Amino acid sequence: MRSSLLTPDSDVDRLIRELPKVELHVHLEGAMRPAILLELAEKHDVATVPRSLDGVREWYEFRDFPHFIEVYLTSMQTLRDEADFALLTADVAARLAAQRVSYAELHVSLYAHLMRGIPAQVVFDGIEHARREAEREHGIQLRWIPDFPGDYGVETGEQTLEAVLKEGPPSVVGFGVGSVEVSRAPFADLFARARAAGLRSLPHAGENGGPERITEALDLLRAERIGHGIDCVREPALVDRLRATGVPLDVCPTSNVCTGAVERIEDHPLPRMLRDGLTVSVNSDDPPMFGTDLENEYRVAYGLGMEAAELATLARNGVTASYLDEPGKRSLIAEIDAVLARYRGHEGG
Numbered sequence: 001m002r003s004s005l006l007t008p009d010s011d012v013d014r015l016i017r018e019l020p021k022v023e024l025h026v027h028l029e030g031a032m033r034p035a036i037l038l039e040l041a042e043k044h045d046v047a048t049v050p051r052s053l054d055g056v057r058e059w060y061e062f063r064d065f066p067h068f069i070e071v072y073l074t075s076m077q078t079l080r081d082e083a084d085f086a087l088l089t090a091d092v093a094a095r096l097a098a099q100r101v102s103y104a105e106l107h108v109s110l111y112a113h114l115m116r117g118i119p120a121q122v123v124f125d126g127i128e129h130a131r132r133e134a135e136r137e138h139g140i141q142l143r144w145i146p147d148f149p150g151d152y153g154v155e156t157g158e159q160t161l162e163a164v165l166k167e168g169p170p171s172v173v174g175f176g177v178g179s180v181e182v183s184r185a186p187f188a189d190l191f192a193r194a195r196a197a198g199l200r201s202l203p204h205a206g207e208n209g210g211p212e213r214i215t216e217a218l219d220l221l222r223a224e225r226i227g228h229g230i231d232c233v234r235e236p237a238l239v240d241r242l243r244a245t246g247v248p249l250d251v252c253p254t255s256n257v258c259t260g261a262v263e264r265i266e267d268h269p270l271p272r273m274l275r276d277g278l279t280v281s282v283n284s285d286d287p288p289m290f291g292t293d294l295e296n297e298y299r300v301a302y303g304l305g306m307e308a309a310e311l312a313t314l315a316r317n318g319v320t321a322s323y324l325d326e327p328g329k330r331s332l333i334a335e336i337d338a339v340l341a342r343y344r345g346h347e348g349g
């Protein structure tokens with residue numbers, strides 16, 4: 001494997017920083033920086049989370065996927081009022097904008113808040129306030145994908161969808177399911193209702209639950225994009241189907257190693273997926289929890305052997321797979337092409 005430790009002045013690193021990017025798979029709550037976690041823990045005197053930076057760092061060493069989800073849910077106890085959701089969202093938006101992200105679709109763990117007795121309106125009011133501010137301040141567009149934990153059962157999904165349909169703002173683009181992977185079959189009717197209401201079907205599938213979860217997501221949930229989906233490489237016929245239909249996959253390489261879905265980064269299937277003609281984008285998932293950010297995921301892709309043109313393809317795929325409007329997509333693709341052409345000019349000269 002090629003070293004992904006690029007010097008900040010290397011041409012490839014400059015290419016990565018200059019590429020216009022979209023982020024399609026980042027969990028709002030999982031994007032909470034330790035500084036924000038500590039601030040909110042202090043504000044609400046939350047006893048269940050670490051109260052020092054070192055403590056947080058240690059806390060973010062995950063034994064396995066269920067342990068990661070446990071820590072994720074616990075960290076959320078720091079989010080209580082509208083201002084907390086606004087603070088978190090503003091911080092996440094600023095971090096994205098600093099990485100040349102102009103459009104992002106963020107998963108919101110809505111059920112995890114509902115189950116703690118936080119009304120959906122508090123969540124939506126907070127994140128919407130910050131979304132509008134961030135658009136004004138940084139020119140970044142944020143869109144939402146509320147989700148529920150599949151392993152908590154279909155009723156939790158029903159409650160989540162009901163809250164979205166009742167209180168959700170127009171910036172909600174889709175509906176999702178995540179957490180520990182269980183069969184997607186029980187959620188068929190639920191996702192049919194979400195789609196009928198104009199929401200995109202955006203489930204997690206095949207992160208670590210096997211290729212059959214992806215097939216279920218396609219057949220039963222009519223998934224329009226797959227969260228993770230890396231397990232497709234275990235079933236060649238499924239890879240053929242994904243290529244033929246062009247259903248995009250949101251790939252999050254560092255996350256997969258941190259949660260144990262992939263043992264070593266050098267074993268990550270991203271290069272194979274891209275070269276097999278799948279519409280894959282790279283994403284950061286829960287960046288501070290995994291010690292990464294979106295730019296770093298592009299560096300990791302470079303470390304896995306992706307050439308400059310392939311890094312640009314990953315960025316273009318993100319744009320194609322997004323729900324940004326068509327003029328917005330065209331102008332981002334043109335900018336990506338221009339940045340790549342400039343890189344090639346430098347490289348040649």
Ligand SMILES: O=c1[nH]cnc2c1ncn2[C@@H]1O[C@H](CO)[C@@H](O)[C@H]1O
Pocket residue numbers: 027030069072073107108109110112147148149177178179180204207255285286
């Ligand atoms: O990598 C991930 N895979 C699956 N779910 C995740 C991940 N990161 C965050 N969540 C979120 O964990 C919550 C559990 O209630 C869900 O909302 C899910 O979206």
